[in-house]
Amino acid sequence: MRGMLTFQILWELRTGPLNGQQIAEQIAKRRGTKPTPGTIYPALKDLEDRGSVKSEKEGRQRVYNLTEAGKAGYIEAARYFNQVFGDIAEDAKIIVLKTDDCSKC
Amino acid sequence: MRGMLTFQILWELRTGPLNGQQIAEQIAKRRGTKPTPGTIYPALKDLEDRGSVKSEKEGRQRVYNLTEAGKAGYIEAARYFNQVFGDIAEDAKIIVLKTDDCSKC
């Protein structure tokens, strides 16, 4: 699906400003592997070019924040995600619950 | 995200055999636009080459079914999806509920 990385970045930024490496670490927590700089920085640059995030350089770190447009875009993407994946996500959750139960037997 | 289209195809096939156009229509129901032949048939061919689905030609239709490997692969992909997107999906659902409530005010 297109746009899933940027959607995840917007999701991470919804709670407050983060720098590039922090975003990568948050994504790593969920997906198990840390995205490399070659993944994170072009995506952040693209989001900034499109006006969804704004960054401020603080020393060697660049801190990223959602803009108003970014918040609106995140909500729109969340609605679309729910529309496309809502049922799929429910099934996935059930599968995990069933599989975990079985693995405890 | 990589692999999301094939994950959706496996999800549609989990309930029984479908042909290419039926799969496209099921995906269209959720995402609002119907994938074109250029999207569906290469993806189905790849899934068959990898042993996740098996097809049988019936007249001008080719009917696709999950294989045992496909079922296992679907469960694995569902677990990964839940791991990466479980929290995101919950938030997306909350956003939809809140936005729908507001649009009714």
Added chain:
DNA sequence: TTAAATATATCGGACATCCAATATTATATG
């Protein structure tokens, strides 16, 4: 002061998605 570590930034290449356009095959309709 210098070296190491951290953070950022870029680029080329590979993979997956997505489509438009085109072609082929098989069935339905006139």
Added chain:
DNA sequence: CATATAATATTGGATGTCCGATATATTTAA
């Protein structure tokens, strides 16, 4: 029988993802 429709199949191009490698900038450690 000829035409239209439906389904499949393929290809090239564009977009997004993802990475490894490399380079630059800044802070920290030796």
